[in-house]
Amino acid sequence: MSSxxxxxxxxxxxxxxxxxxxxxxxxxxxxxPLDVPEVDAKAALGSxxxxxxxxxxxxxxxxxxxxxxxxxxxxxxxxxxxxxLGSCTMKYNPRVNEFVARIEGLADAHPYxxxxxxxxxxxxxxxxxxCLIEITGMDTITLQPAAGAHGEFTGxxxxxxxxxxxxxxxxxxxxxxxxxxxNPATAAICGYQVENLKSNAQGxxxxxxxxxxxxxxxxxLMLTNPSTLGVFENEIHKIADILHAKGALLYMDGANMNxxxxxxxxxxxxxxxxxxxxxxxxxxPHGGGGPGSGPVACKKFLExxxxxxxxxxxxxxxxRDQKTNSELHWEYDRPQSVGRVRAFYGNTGMFIRALxxxxxNGPDGLRQTTEDAVLNxxxxxxxxxxxxxLPYKTPSMHEVVFSDKxxxxxxxxxxxxxxxxxxxxxxxxxxxxxxxxxGALMIEPTESESLEELDLxxxxxRSIAKEVExxxxxxKSAPHSTRxxxxxxxxAARKPILRWRPEAx
Amino acid sequence: MRYLPKSPAxxxxxxxxxxxxxxxxxxxxxxxxxxxxxxxxVPRQQGESEIVSYFKAAGQKNATDYASFLGAGCYRHYRPVxxxxxxxxxxxxxxYTPYQxxxxxxxxxxxxxxxxxxxELTGMDVANASMYDGSTGAAEAVLMAMRVTSRxxxxxxxxxxxxxxxxxxxxxxxxxxxTAEIGYVPDSGRVDLKALEADVTEETAAVLVQSPNFFxxxxxxxxxxxxxxxxxxxxxxxxAEAVSLGVVRPPVEADIVSMxxxxxxxxxxxxxxxxxxxAAKEQYLRQMPGRLAGQTVDGxxxxxxxxxxxxxxxxxxxxxxxxxxxxxxxxxALMATIFLTVYGKEGIxxxxxxxxxxxxxxxxxxxxxxxxxxxxxxxxxFHEFVLQTQEPAAQWSQRxxxxxxxxxxxxxxxYPELKNATLWCATEVTARETIDHAAKVLAAAPVEA
Numbered sequence: 001m002s003s004x005x006x007x008x009x010x011x012x013x014x015x016x017x018x019x020x021x022x023x024x025x026x027x028x029x030x031x032x033p034l035d036v037p038e039v040d041a042k043a044a045l046g047s048x049x050x051x052x053x054x055x056x057x058x059x060x061x062x063x064x065x066x067x068x069x070x071x072x073x074x075x076x077x078x079x080x081x082x083x084x085l086g087s088c089t090m091k092y093n094p095r096v097n098e099f100v101a102r103i104e105g106l107a108d109a110h111p112y113x114x115x116x117x118x119x120x121x122x123x124x125x126x127x128x129x130x131c132l133i134e135i136t137g138m139d140t141i142t143l144q145p146a147a148g149a150h151g152e153f154t155g156x157x158x159x160x161x162x163x164x165x166x167x168x169x170x171x172x173x174x175x176x177x178x179x180x181x182x183n184p185a186t187a188a189i190c191g192y193q194v195e196n197l198k199s200n201a202q203g204x205x206x207x208x209x210x211x212x213x214x215x216x217x218x219x220x221l222m223l224t225n226p227s228t229l230g231v232f233e234n235e236i237h238k239i240a241d242i243l244h245a246k247g248a249l250l251y252m253d254g255a256n257m258n259x260x261x262x263x264x265x266x267x268x269x270x271x272x273x274x275x276x277x278x279x280x281x282x283x284x285p286h287g288g289g290g291p292g293s294g295p296v297a298c299k300k301f302l303e304x305x306x307x308x309x310x311x312x313x314x315x316x317x318x319x320r321d322q323k324t325n326s327e328l329h330w331e332y333d334r335p336q337s338v339g340r341v342r343a344f345y346g347n348t349g350m351f352i353r354a355l356x357x358x359x360x361n362g363p364d365g366l367r368q369t370t371e372d373a374v375l376n377x378x379x380x381x382x383x384x385x386x387x388x389x390l391p392y393k394t395p396s397m398h399e400v401v402f403s404d405k406x407x408x409x410x411x412x413x414x415x416x417x418x419x420x421x422x423x424x425x426x427x428x429x430x431x432x433x434x435x436x437x438x439g440a441l442m443i444e445p446t447e448s449e450s451l452e453e454l455d456l457x458x459x460x461x462r463s464i465a466k467e468v469e470x471x472x473x474x475x476k477s478a479p480h481s482t483r484x485x486x487x488x489x490x491x492a493a494r495k496p497i498l499r500w501r502p503e504a505x
Numbered sequence: 506m507r508y509l510p511k512s513p514a515x516x517x518x519x520x521x522x523x524x525x526x527x528x529x530x531x532x533x534x535x536x537x538x539x540x541x542x543x544x545x546x547v548p549r550q551q552g553e554s555e556i557v558s559y560f561k562a563a564g565q566k567n568a569t570d571y572a573s574f575l576g577a578g579c580y581r582h583y584r585p586v587x588x589x590x591x592x593x594x595x596x597x598x599x600x601y602t603p604y605q606x607x608x609x610x611x612x613x614x615x616x617x618x619x620x621x622x623x624x625e626l627t628g629m630d631v632a633n634a635s636m637y638d639g640s641t642g643a644a645e646a647v648l649m650a651m652r653v654t655s656r657x658x659x660x661x662x663x664x665x666x667x668x669x670x671x672x673x674x675x676x677x678x679x680x681x682x683x684t685a686e687i688g689y690v691p692d693s694g695r696v697d698l699k700a701l702e703a704d705v706t707e708e709t710a711a712v713l714v715q716s717p718n719f720f721x722x723x724x725x726x727x728x729x730x731x732x733x734x735x736x737x738x739x740x741x742x743x744x745a746e747a748v749s750l751g752v753v754r755p756p757v758e759a760d761i762v763s764m765x766x767x768x769x770x771x772x773x774x775x776x777x778x779x780x781x782x783x784a785a786k787e788q789y790l791r792q793m794p795g796r797l798a799g800q801t802v803d804g805x806x807x808x809x810x811x812x813x814x815x816x817x818x819x820x821x822x823x824x825x826x827x828x829x830x831x832x833x834x835x836x837x838a839l840m841a842t843i844f845l846t847v848y849g850k851e852g853i854x855x856x857x858x859x860x861x862x863x864x865x866x867x868x869x870x871x872x873x874x875x876x877x878x879x880x881x882x883x884x885x886x887f888h889e890f891v892l893q894t895q896e897p898a899a900q901w902s903q904r905x906x907x908x909x910x911x912x913x914x915x916x917x918x919x920y921p922e923l924k925n926a927t928l929w930c931a932t933e934v935t936a937r938e939t940i941d942h943a944a945k946v947l948a949a950a951p952v953e954a
Contacts, residue, residue, distance in 0.1 A: 018618050018846055028847040029585065031855055035937040036866035041752050041858050044865065048723040048885045050754045050854075055625040058849040064587060068843060071611035072596035079595030092508050093599050096553050102589070102772070105564025110575045111776030112914050114906070120566030121775045131547045146637035146777065147832040149819070160679060169679075185819035185829035189648075191679030194824045232534040262545050263532055269539045279832065283508075287592075287836025288612035289602040289796065290635070291778035307675070339675035343578060343640035343668040344776025352560065359559065362550025365506035371528045372509055375519055378531055382523045395534050419607070428605050433820075450510035451519065482607040484809040492801035492813040496790065498631045499621040 006081075006456045007425030012483055015070040019500050022057035028064050055502070074483055075288070076427045082453050086399045086430035086442030087180065087228060089258045089280035091373075094360060097283065097353035106352060111344040115329055121348065122328035125311055128355040132276060135366070136254075137267025138297035142306045144346040148255060151275030151294025152186040152222070154307060157338040158273055158298060159220045159249050160190055161305040165336065170219035170248070176205060178229060178434040183222045183253060192219060199436050203229040203392040205239055214246045224253040225266070228434040228442070229392055230377060230399035232259070240270025249273065257281040258446065259374060259398035262367030273298040278347075282354035293350035304336040309345070372447035373398045376454060380443055383458040387465040391437050398446075404439035407465070410472040414439045417464055419486065420478035424460035506550065572939045573911040574867070576889050576930025577719070578639065578666045578745045579776060580768045582856075583934055585847045588770045588840050597839060602796075602832070606811045612835065613810035616798035619782075619842040626747070626845075626853075627762040628755030629784035634796040635838040636830065639765025640669040642781030643713060643743045644676035645794045645828055646763040649783070650711035650739040651682065652792045652827065653760075658708045659684045660738070662696045664718035666745055667919040673713070682710075694722040694881030694891065702732050709738040716742055716756060717749050719919075720928065721864075721889025722881050730758030739789075747841075748932075749887040751857025761785045770844030771837055780837035791817065794828030857887075859933040864888035867931040867940045874948040880926060889930045891916065891923070896950045898927050904946050912943065 042049045059067070076083070083090035101107065109121050129141050145151040156173070163169045173187040176197045184194040197213060200206035204227060214221070221243055226232045233239060240250045252266050252274035258281045260266070266274050278284045278293035286292075298306075309330035330345070361369060374397050381390070381400040388402035404414040418428030418441070430442035445454060467475050479485065511519075516528070525531055532540065551559075573581065592598065596611060603609030603616075616634045623632035636642035647659050659677070661670060663686050670686075677684060685704045688697050696714055705712060712733040716724040726742060733740040739760040744750065748768040756762055767779040785793060791814070799813035819826040848856055868890040872879035876895035894901060898915045905912040913927030920926070931940065 017614065017621075018842075019621065022849070026849075027852065028587075028849060029852040029856075031852075031859060031933065034859055034862055036862050036940075039858070039862045039865045041861055044861060045723065045753065045885045047727075048754050050750070050752055053850050053854055054622075054750065054755075056622060056845055056848070056850040056853055058851065059846060061587065061847070064843065064846050065591070067846070068591045068597075068615070068839075069594065071614055072591070072594040074609075074611035074614075075596040075600045076605075076608035077596045078599035083599075083601070085601060088601055090599075090601060094508060096556055098593060098598070100557060100560035101774070103560050103564040105567040105569040106560065107772040107774055108569075108581075109567050109775040110573055110581070110773050110911070111579055112575050112577055113571075113573070113911055117568040117571065117906075117911070118775070120563035120568075123566070124560070124563050127548075134546050146641065146834075147830070149829045149831045150637060150641070153829060157675070157678070180831075181819040181821070181823045181826070182829050182831050184824035185822070185826040188824040188826075189676075189829055234534045234536060237536065237539070262541065264535050264539050264541055268541075269536075277832075285598045285836065286601040286832075288597055288600050288609070288615075288839065289835030290832045291637075291834045291837055292832040293778075308671075339678065340668060340671040341641070341675055342672060342777070343638060343666065347777040348775040349772070349778050356556050356560070359548055359551045359556050360508065360553070361506060363544035363547055365509075365550050366545060366547070368506050368509060371531075372511060372516070374531045375516065375523075375528065378523050378525070379519045395531070397531075397534075418605070422605070422608055427608065431604075447509055451515045453510075479607050483610060484607055484803040484807050485805060487606050487803050487809045487811050488801045489811050489813065492799040492811050493816075496797070496813060497800040498617075498790075498797055498813075499624045500617070 009481055012073050013070045015067060017500050018057045018067055021059055021063055021067060024058060026058045026060050028059050028061045081425055082445060082449050082457055083427040084429045084443045084445050085427060086444040087255055089444060089446055091283055091446040092448040093283055093285040094357060097356045100356050101349045101352045119328060122311065124355055125351055126328055128351050131358050132295055132297060135261055136274060136297045137265025139300040140303045141295055141297040143295045143351055144307045144342050145294035145296060146342055146347055147290060147292035148275055148277040148294045149182040149186060150341060151296045152182055153189060154296045154341050155251055155273045155275050156186055156190040158302045158305045159251060161338045162302055163219055171217045173219055174213055174221040178203065178227050178436045179222060179224055180253065180255065202394045203227060203231055203436060204233050207235060207238055210239065210242050214242055214248055216246060218246060218248040220249040220251045222251045222253060224255055226256045226259045226397040229401045230396045231394045232397055236269045255280060256398060259370060261370045262363065263370050273302055278350050278354040283357040284350045284353040291347050291350060293347040305338050307339065307341050308332050308334050308337045310334060369447045376445040376447060376449055379454055380445055380458060384461055387462060399442060399444035401437055402441040403437050404441065407468045408439055410468050412468045412472050412475050414441050416476045416478065420464050420475045421460060422479040423481045426457055426460060571909045571911050574913050574929045575911055577914050577928055579773055580746055581773060581932050581934055582748060582768050584770045587847060588843045591843055592836055592839055603812060606809065610809060613798050615839050615842055617800065617810050619838045620798060622842060622845045623782050623784050626750045626755065627764060627784045628757035629762050630787035631790055632782055632784035633793055634798055635833040635835060636781030636783055636795055637834060638777065638779040638781040639743060639745050639763065640672040642763040642783055643669050644673045646741045646761045646783055647673060647711050647713055649761060649792050649794060650741060653789050654710045654739060656708055656710035657682055658710060660687055660704050660709055660712045662687050662714040664689050664696060664720060665713060665715040665743055666719050669743060693884045694720040695724055695884055696729060698728055698732065705732055705736045705738055707736055709736055711739045711741050713741045713743060715745060717746055717887040720881055720891050721886045723753055723885040723887065726756045727758050746887060748857055748860060751853040752861060753887060760789065766841040769841035771840050778834055778837050780834045780841055792827060795830050795833060856933060860888040863931040863933060863935050864890060867929060870940050870944045871947060874944055876950060877947060888932055889928060891926050891928055893926045898925055901947055905943060908946050910943050
């Protein structure tokens with residue numbers, strides 16, 4: 001094991017499944033006495049009565065605390081160290097975000113409460129909307145989508161509705177071969193054919209190919225900018241022009257917005273519609289896989305198609321609406337809308353957190369954040385490019401993508417290097433993505449890493465490169481320091497066990 | 506900026522190492538004409554105390570001291586404090602999708618426990634790791650049924666949450682999937698079985714109902730299932746009030762259950778984040794959307810968990826995936842898992858019985874007021890009920906608001922045939938005195954000539 005000083009082994013507690021800790025008669029709750037007459041449930045519900053109780057566990061409170069605390073210690077997290085998962089923007093999740101999202105009056109606001117009693121939360125939503133419109137350089141926005149992929153879905157629905165309003169929905173969506181899997185999946189669920197757009201030698205959009213492929217049947221190009229290689233499409237304006245000349249739209253996947261905030265605005269470089277990931281760029285916690293939030297910002301001409309309802313402000317503040325005594329309203333009467341994409345108004349708890357982040361930063365903080373994110377990625381690139389193959393030499397923005405070409409000669413793959421990083425105290429980078437790089441190592445440090453942590457990461461990666469030369473089997477069998485070693489994924493998929501059952505005890 | 510861990514000198518040092526003169530050298534690929542040369546027009550940088558004050562003021566402006574009878578897909582239940590204590594552990598809060606199983610066993614085992622609890626509650630064989638919410642989950646369940654049956658038509662009950670139905674229409678917009686809407690029997694508030702029987706054909710992929718339905722009435726699931734299955738259609742049951750399963754018979758005849766788990770310890774939060782989940786019979790597993798955690802072993806035979814069957818998902822299958830869903834609601838699913846562990850086998854029953862009792866008392870008390878009447882009176886209900894008043898809802902609801910009570914939800918917006926009808930909800934946190942108070946205010950209607 002390395003002597004790099006980042007980690008030392010420590011013990012973690014064993015813990016079974018919560019069902020295995022259960023025993024009849026143990027309790028973790030106490031309800032207050034009922035202040036109304038009891039009801040004979042069986043008599044009241046008749047055949048709808050549940051005879052057999054659900055097989056939930058029975059534990060005391062201390063056991064519950066220990067159970068979930070023990071499980072938590074088996075996780076790696078941003079709070080423990082660098083989490084350079086490319087494309088996921090694993091930045092610091094400020095604790096004040098969590099605090100304000102739980103404030104009374106916000107956390108307990110029912111979505112159907114009268115608007116006159118909801119002006120506080122509506123003002124929060126309104127301010128966030130205005131900030132995000134300014135940051136993206138777009139004209140209008142919906143916060144309704146629940147995550148990035150849901151935002152993509154919403155955005156492509158807007159594209160389709162707009163084309164339809166002009167008499168032809170068109171048939172296909174162009175998607176670069178470097179795109180996230182959600183892009184083609186989204187196009188397909190919106191009823192579009194997916195046409196692959198091959199990247200050029202620099203990993204960017206091939207303008208000639210684009211010109212050839214865009215036609216009157218093309219609804220839009222779904223573009224990630226910076227691309228999944230972390231490269232800014234420097235001919236972005238030409239891309240937009242080519243599309244617009246044929247009546248097609250430019251959709252931007254905002255997954256990599258952390259490279260742009262405060263430095264350049266998609267609305268200024270020709271993007272018609274885009275989504276943001278509040279859980280990436282705007283610091284809401286990833287939570288082990290959500291909740292996210294995927295606002296969609298767009299240009300004015302797409303506004304009539306936004307999901308219902310849309311937040312509107314009564315003209316001339318101070319002149320309050322007579323009926324509801326409110327300034328901010330949800331507007332439902334939108335005949336051209338694509339409809340709702342979610343019940344209620346979206347993941348409001350995430351809006352509160354994202355706004356807290358924007359307020360904590362201000363314009364100077366947001367710009368500095370972007371600059372630090374790009375600085376960190378370039379620092380890693382500079383310090384690893386002699387040992388790891390850089391398939392595309394184009395300048396990096398917020399992430400850098402290497403390949404395992406040199407290590408593969410020794411039979412070591414990107415997935416092995418990733419597992420070995422765990423032993424050094426880091427979460428792995430994103431493995432084998434984007435698909436245009438064979439054996440990709442996609443590294444996104446974000447702005448949240450100190451120089452010290454970056455240097456430790458670089459040391460670890462350099463040390464692993466050396467191990468690949470000297471003791472490749474050590475890398476191929478990693479990790480060596482975790483509670484469990486590599487898990488048998490084939491067995492998991494062949495005979496899926498997706499729930500605990502008493503007989504399996 | 507307090508979240509950024511670098512000194513100016515360190516930034517200089519790093520730039521030098523990279524070989525850049527200034528930070529803007531690293532942004533040189535952005536064409537100059539697009540670079541932002543001014544500050545963003547957003548509020549100035551604020552201290553933590555200012556941020557807290559801003560949101561506290563917003564919370565207060567929202568009016569905090571109102572009692573409420575609102576439900577309709579978003580339910581007030583007590584949230585045990587251990588939930589927030591545990592989900593705010595950084596190891597849960599600040600980790601991501603458990604792609605690297607060796608260092609995310611905590612999240613993976615918790616998902617596996619969640620899947621087990623949901624399967625137990627719903628009477629289904631398997632459940633996924635979560636969906637965005639109940640509305641998108643119901644829409645995805647219909648798409649799943651289309652894939653399973655290779656059929657192209659859906660029949661939807663009008664007693665499914667109106668906003669869920671709107672979301673379904675959005676999801677089906679470009680699918681050429683016609684939907685038929687089935688009404689309810691005016692007396693019972695339950696799905697019109699005769700109409701259903703007439704509309705379900707050999708082309709029907711799925712019948713979607715909700716139980717307890719939007720009126721709080723429990724549907725006759727066995728009868729609906731029989732009608733659907735006779736024609737080879739799948740039955741999807743949407744459950745918006747998950748606590749009901751403590752005392753209401755699970756929809757075991759269903760093929761797919763789409764549930765909103767918000768009631769399990771998740772704050773109202775003005776409508777989200779919530780926690781959808783899809784559960785199903787095992788034979789439909791390969792058509793399920795979303796993530797699944799599965800049990801396996803490591804090289805030393807230790808039990809462990811991994812994300813599995815991912816060949817259904819977008820990162821592998823791209824445009825042929827079962828759904829485009831990627832990030833789901835993992836942390837909210839963890840809240841639900843902790844909630845269900847706190848209440849457990851006996852507690853969830855007791856909790857559901859308290860809800861039943863409160864709502865029964867509220868329904869009886871409120872409908873006893875002059876001019877008020879309980880609709881669908883003889884149908885089995887959980888904790889919501891529909892009250893019809895002679896007086897327009899707008900009038901008495903203003904009187905209630907003056908007394909700091911938010912009354913039932915006006916149904917006219919979605920069901921114009923139900924004149925002056927409102928949907929009320931009472932849960933274990935609704936105090937008897939609030940119910941009595943609301944009844945008094947209701948009764949105080951100005952006497953008409």
